[in-house]
Amino acid sequence: MSAMAIAAGFQAVGSIVGGFMARQEAKTRASFERMRAKTVRDQATAEIRTRGRQNIRDRGREQAAIAQTGFAMEGDLMDLVDQADIDREMDLLNIAYRGEVQAIGLETQAKLDEAAGRNALIKGFLGAAGAVGGA
8 A cells, every 4th residue: 555545534433433533513503592591581581580570569559559649540540550460461472572583593503513523524524535535
């Protein structure tokens, strides 16, 4: 076996191993991004629950304050309380939306990482074929 053939063999093996290692690294990154996406969703859910409980307490305080004034719980005052409820609900929806947008971004990055890993593996095999074919 000539030195050129041996060198080509080493180059081919190195190219394949490099491709496998790059693919594994990309899979690890993708897995990490998916875990981060789940964490973001969980955090958004927890914040929504906490904020929801706070909203209930706030509404109770508003109603108690109105009752203490001696005004009836109707008309303009109730319209204000209702509008405050709508605003608080919109806050909850915005929290959910922000969490989902961030999670989708992380999942998209995970898919891109996996694609990069597949491409690195293909490149490794093509590099190996080129090394062997060139010898």
